[in-house]
Amino acid sequence: MSKPNVIENIKNISLVVLFLTTVLLLYFFWGNISFDGLKSPSVQVTGEVPKTVDMLRPEQIILNFGADNYTVVPPGELWYNDNEKDSFVEELVRFGPAENILVEEITYEKYQQAKGIESIWASFNYAIPISDFCSNFGLTKPQSYDVIDSVTEIGYSTADRGNSLFIYDGKKGKRYRLLAEDPKNLSNRGNTEFPALIDSIEAEGYNIYYPISSYLGIANDTLVPLSVEANIGSFPFLQDIYSYQTEKVKAMAEMFFGGNLDFVREIKEENGTVIYMYGYGQNVLIVNTDGSLEYKETQLDGNHTEQSFSGALETALKFIASHGSWESFEGAKLTPYLKNAVPLPNNEKGYRFTFDMEIDGNRLYYEKGEPVTVDVISGQVTYYKRHFIDFDHEDIEAVETYTAENAFSAVNLIAQNYRYIHNILLQSGDVKATADQAVMFEEVSSAVNNMQIGYVKLAGEEVTEIQPVWVVTVNNTEIYFDLYTADPIGYSK
Amino acid sequence: MDWTKAKSILIVALVVTNLVLIATYFFQDSRFEEDEKELQKVTIKLLEEKGIFVETDIPAGRHRMPKLTVQYDKMDVNIIEEQLANQKTMSETELTDEVLISMTKEFIEACALMTENVTFDKITRTGGEIRVTYKNYINEIAIEDSYINVTIKDGKIEGFERYWLDPVESNDSEKEVIPAVAALIEFMSENAEEERIYVKDISLVYWLDSSAFDAEFPVTDTAFPAWKITYNRGKIHYILAWEQ
Numbered sequence: 001m002s003k004p005n006v007i008e009n010i011k012n013i014s015l016v017v018l019f020l021t022t023v024l025l026l027y028f029f030w031g032n033i034s035f036d037g038l039k040s041p042s043v044q045v046t047g048e049v050p051k052t053v054d055m056l057r058p059e060q061i062i063l064n065f066g067a068d069n070y071t072v073v074p075p076g077e078l079w080y081n082d083n084e085k086d087s088f089v090e091e092l093v094r095f096g097p098a099e100n101i102l103v104e105e106i107t108y109e110k111y112q113q114a115k116g117i118e119s120i121w122a123s124f125n126y127a128i129p130i131s132d133f134c135s136n137f138g139l140t141k142p143q144s145y146d147v148i149d150s151v152t153e154i155g156y157s158t159a160d161r162g163n164s165l166f167i168y169d170g171k172k173g174k175r176y177r178l179l180a181e182d183p184k185n186l187s188n189r190g191n192t193e194f195p196a197l198i199d200s201i202e203a204e205g206y207n208i209y210y211p212i213s214s215y216l217g218i219a220n221d222t223l224v225p226l227s228v229e230a231n232i233g234s235f236p237f238l239q240d241i242y243s244y245q246t247e248k249v250k251a252m253a254e255m256f257f258g259g260n261l262d263f264v265r266e267i268k269e270e271n272g273t274v275i276y277m278y279g280y281g282q283n284v285l286i287v288n289t290d291g292s293l294e295y296k297e298t299q300l301d302g303n304h305t306e307q308s309f310s311g312a313l314e315t316a317l318k319f320i321a322s323h324g325s326w327e328s329f330e331g332a333k334l335t336p337y338l339k340n341a342v343p344l345p346n347n348e349k350g351y352r353f354t355f356d357m358e359i360d361g362n363r364l365y366y367e368k369g370e371p372v373t374v375d376v377i378s379g380q381v382t383y384y385k386r387h388f389i390d391f392d393h394e395d396i397e398a399v400e401t402y403t404a405e406n407a408f409s410a411v412n413l414i415a416q417n418y419r420y421i422h423n424i425l426l427q428s429g430d431v432k433a434t435a436d437q438a439v440m441f442e443e444v445s446s447a448v449n450n451m452q453i454g455y456v457k458l459a460g461e462e463v464t465e466i467q468p469v470w471v472v473t474v475n476n477t478e479i480y481f482d483l484y485t486a487d488p489i490g491y492s493k
Numbered sequence: 494m495d496w497t498k499a500k501s502i503l504i505v506a507l508v509v510t511n512l513v514l515i516a517t518y519f520f521q522d523s524r525f526e527e528d529e530k531e532l533q534k535v536t537i538k539l540l541e542e543k544g545i546f547v548e549t550d551i552p553a554g555r556h557r558m559p560k561l562t563v564q565y566d567k568m569d570v571n572i573i574e575e576q577l578a579n580q581k582t583m584s585e586t587e588l589t590d591e592v593l594i595s596m597t598k599e600f601i602e603a604c605a606l607m608t609e610n611v612t613f614d615k616i617t618r619t620g621g622e623i624r625v626t627y628k629n630y631i632n633e634i635a636i637e638d639s640y641i642n643v644t645i646k647d648g649k650i651e652g653f654e655r656y657w658l659d660p661v662e663s664n665d666s667e668k669e670v671i672p673a674v675a676a677l678i679e680f681m682s683e684n685a686e687e688e689r690i691y692v693k694d695i696s697l698v699y700w701l702d703s704s705a706f707d708a709e710f711p712v713t714d715t716a717f718p719a720w721k722i723t724y725n726r727g728k729i730h731y732i733l734a735w736e737q
């Protein structure tokens with residue numbers, strides 16, 4: 001080998017050795033630097049945030065066509081829609097002109113009189129502060145509205161020649177009449193077309209509802225349908241999350257603790273429950289074995305800011321969107337709406353919001369718990385419970401293609417099951433024990449608050465199907481019966 | 494291109510780079526050591542002004558530690574009772590420390606409870622009763638509140654008490670723990686009553702704060718690195734050692 005070649009070989013070897021040495025030295029040099037810092041920051045996945053206005057939906061809309069001729073419709077698009085379709089809210093917006101609306105408190109009797117004739121009513125389960133009600137639905141709020149605290153029910157009646165709206169404030173227990181324009185000008189009810197809206201619904205055809213008193217001769221104004229056709233059926237579902245799905249549970253925990261997950265304590269209980277805890281319990285996430293998640297957060301010190309009803313609701317909606325989204329983890333879509341909003345006790349400046357879900361227009365009832373519960377105090381979410389289900393939408397679509405069947409008669413359902421219902425009322429102390437069947441029947445019939453069809457998710461981890469049901473609300477208890485056979489299947493207090 | 498020349502330039506560049514790296518590494522290390530010594534002196538002075546007297550060496554250096562998943566270990570009481578019933582009695586004079594350690598280890602092994610983490614801690618003789626204590630160590634770091642107490646009376650093992658946390662998984666991510674001096678300063682700030690304190694020991698441990706959350710039937714839990722400060726005749730205070 002010639003001398004230059006030897007030198008070149010030495011250079012080559014030296015280059016390799018020096019390069020490796022550099023790498024080694026860099027390793028030592030950076031040895032104390034955590035590679036964690038190179039990880040991409042935890043991404044806060046934010047799902048679509050529903051609009052506040054879409055969440056504020058009445059429990060039901062009742063139409064009185066006159067002559068004890070009623071129908072009850074789910075709110076859906078009839079209440080509010082973004083499209084050009086006629087809606088209750090659209091007519092409320094037209095009511096006016098705002099500067100000439102007079103507000104007067106009226107008696108219960110006068111309010112009932114207005115309900116007794118041709119009219120349309122939207123009832124909420126909760127009281128919405130009047131300013132939030134107006135701002136959300138785009139209603140002008142004249143100064144005269146200041147006497148009204150909140151809206152629990154709002155309706156239009158042809159009473160007073162049809163120039164009045166009626167409001168029930170469930171929070172204060174007061175009823176109001178809102179009179180448009182100069183009451184002496186009897187022909188003017190603003191631009192509202194409520195009568196046309198009522199007429200159009202009547203013309204389209206509807207399910208006839210009568211008060212229970214009409215069927216059973218017992219004093220009860222609750223409306224029940226004469227007959228209902230339905231094409232809803234059972235479909236399989238899965239829990240949204242199973243506590244043994246380690247990766248999924250961890251991904252969920254990351255949504256709550258983000259980059260701090262390393263500092264979070266993880267506890268697994270014998271029954272499978274997984275608990276994540278940050279600090280000395282400031283933030284706790286519990287993944288229950290029934291597929292629900294529960295999150296608690298200590299209220300920040302010195303945070304006593306006031307937040308409006310809408311502001312608090314918006315905080316809740318955003319929080320849910322960024323902590324699991326409004327869909328199941330696998331993307332099953334349900335339609336959420338605000339079921340209840342209760343001011344928190346002990347002078348805490350906030351609300352507990354409870355959300356329910358609909359599947360293709362049919363409400364999904366839970367035998368135990370609710371799909372979503374959120375506490376918002378001074379703009380901070382301090383409690384969040386989420387209990388979603390996962391399902392394949394194709395299963396529901398398949399059922400919906402079946403020909404509609406007659407659901408079991410609502411009135412016959414009461415007649416067939418009054419002993420069962422009475423027994424439930426007895427357990428909760430709402431009635432006294434009696435052997436007299438007639439008394440039993442009367443007590444049950446007079447206590448029914450509502451009858452509605454929907455789906456139910458029964459409690460119990462072994463349950464794998466969502467079932468179509470009649471839901472009979474008696475006092476504060478929801479009792480579930482098979483939609484087509486009226487066999488009792490469960491109840492929820 | 495003149496490859497011969499290029500190689501020479503590269504060799505020179507790499508040599509210079511390596512020399513700079515070596516110099517920086519050693520300089521940095523010695524600078525940290527000096528800074529740490531200085532910091533310790535200042536901290537001890539500050540602590541003394543606040544009535545906290547450190548009567549032990551303060552651990553130096555920087556450590557990285559993971560958090561630790563531990564499993565609440567259960568033992569078969571029947572096996573323990575069976576082993577206790579089969580004890581041979583020894584005379585008092587035979588019970589030297591070596592013998593005590595040997596007989597208790599044999600007992601633990603016979604109960605199928607011996608693991609590499611079972612580490613002898615101490616022997617306490619009170620009246621006619623001797624207690625041999627074992628602690629739980631992983632990589633020379635104690636897992637707190639995890640122990641085996643073996644009681645010897647009348648020349649034989651009479652009692653066996655065990656609360657054991659089995660380390661099942663170390664977290665992938667190791668984090669730097671706060672220096673011992675920082676833990677002492679935090680301890681000082683938590684001493685609101687300004688009690689006169691004599692620190693006897695400070696050491697790194699894995700700690701599971703059972704006061705923070707009361708789980709019903711936990712199977713696994715997470716132990717975090719913490720500084721264990723022993724003061725005033727055996728009082729103990731823990732300071733979480735991961736800087737958040």
